[in-house]
Amino acid sequence: DTGVSQNPRHKITKRGQNVTFRCDPISEHNRLYWYRQTLGQGPEFLTYFQNEAQLEKSRLLSDRFSAERPKGSFSTLEIQRTEQGDSAMYLCASSPTGQGWNEQFFGPGTRLTVL
Amino acid sequence: AQSVAQPEDQVNVAEGNPLTVKCTYSVSGNPYLFWYVQYPNRGLQFLLKYITGDNLVKGSYGFEAEFNKSQTSFHLKKPSALVSDSALYFCAVRDNTDSWGKLQFGAGTQVVVTP
Numbered sequence: 001d002t003g004v005s006q007n008p009r010h011k012i013t014k015r016g017q018n019v020t021f022r023c024d025p026i027s028e029h030n031r032l033y034w035y036r037q038t039l040g041q042g043p044e045f046l047t048y049f050q051n052e053a054q055l056e057k058s059r060l061l062s063d064r065f066s067a068e069r070p071k072g073s074f075s076t077l078e079i080q081r082t083e084q085g086d087s088a089m090y091l092c093a094s095s096p097t098g099q100g101w102n103e104q105f106f107g108p109g110t111r112l113t114v115l
Numbered sequence: 116a117q118s119v120a121q122p123e124d125q126v127n128v129a130e131g132n133p134l135t136v137k138c139t140y141s142v143s144g145n146p147y148l149f150w151y152v153q154y155p156n157r158g159l160q161f162l163l164k165y166i167t168g169d170n171l172v173k174g175s176y177g178f179e180a181e182f183n184k185s186q187t188s189f190h191l192k193k194p195s196a197l198v199s200d201s202a203l204y205f206c207a208v209r210d211n212t213d214s215w216g217k218l219q220f221g222a223g224t225q226v227v228v229t230p
Contacts, residue, residue, distance in 0.1 A: 004158070031216065042119075042205050042220030043159070056215045091158060095216065101147045101166040101209075104218065106158035 002026060004107035006092050012113045013082055020078045021110045025094030032075050033104060034067060036060065037089040046090075049075060050097065082114045117142040117210045121221035129229055134196040136224045138189045138206030147209040148189040149218065150180055152202045159205065165189060176200070196228045 005024045013019050025032050030051050035043035046065070048056045051072035061067075064082075069075040079086055089111050093104035118141045128134050140146055147166055151159040163174025170182045180191045189206060203225050207218040 033217065035218075040222065042207075042222050043218075044220070045217040048215045048217055050215075056217065093159075101164065101211075102216075103149060103161045103164055104216075105161065106151070108156070108158040 004092055004094055004105050006090075006107040006110050008110060009108060010111050010113075012115065014115050015084060016081055018078065018080045019082060019112065020076055021090055021092075021112075023075045023077070023092030023107060025074070025092070026105055028096070029094035029105070030072070030097035031095045031102075031104075032069055033093045033095075034075070034077055035091040035093065037091055037109070038087075043091055046077075079112075082112075084114045087112055087114045117146075117208050117213075117219045119206050119208050119219050119221035121204075121206055121224045123224050124222075125225040125227060127227045127229065128196050130198050131195050134191075134193040134200065134226065134228070136191040136204050136206075136226060138191065138221060139187050140189060140206070140208040141187060142208055142210040144210050144212035146189075147211055148180075148182065149207040149209070150174065150178070150189075150191050151205045151207060151220075153205065153223075154202050162191070162204075196226075198228050198230055201226055201228045 032049040034046040037043040049069040064080045067077045089109045091109045093106045095102045095104045149164045150162040165182045173179045206221045
């Protein structure tokens with residue numbers, strides 16, 4: 001399968017614990033995005049990478065959140081000291097560099113539940 | 116700032132009847148418009164996009180959408196709905212002045228197609 005993959009698919013954690021999610025974009029896609037989707041809402045932009053450079057971060061991304069894309073391939077999203085309000089679906093998407101109107105290809109998401 | 120409105124939380128239609136899912140948008144510059152579909156426990160799948168040119172855009176699975184600049188709308192349509200079209204549909208917009216390509220999504224419209 002050459003689509004975007006995300007691991008784990010589900011994560012249940014206790015409040016205060018740290019969690020890390022991984023995203024593997026489509027090979028050779030330079031652009032990588034993280035979004036968060038809560039129940040009854042559309043995805044909300046969190047952050048964007050072009051290759052290994054993190055070029056934009058949403059105000060939604062508090063200092064407990066950190067994202068990396070060290071070699072310009074896979075990316076990780078870490079949440080420290082999780083809170084119940086962090087419970088959501090975390091979506092990763094990738095697109096090729098070039099024309100700005102390229103569609104984004106989404107992974108299946110990681111569903112986080114904070115108890 | 117960009118925004119998207121999907122005025123209907125749910126659309127109910129009988130199989131074989133025409134399906135319309137409404138979307139209006141607001142952007143500073145010119146819009147790039149997208150429709151995605153989400154099935155349970157799966158990521159978003161791209162349906163179609165409008166960049167420029169012909170106002171009627173054709174996409175996957177028999178869907179099409181009409182761009183109306185004066186009404187700032189981009190409604191999704193399908194002439195004859197199938198039960199398998201039952202899913203959550205998201206409209207998204209990107210402002211062409213945004214260098215990084217992040218998408219602003221609507222809240223989604225649940226489509227229910229009954230046999």
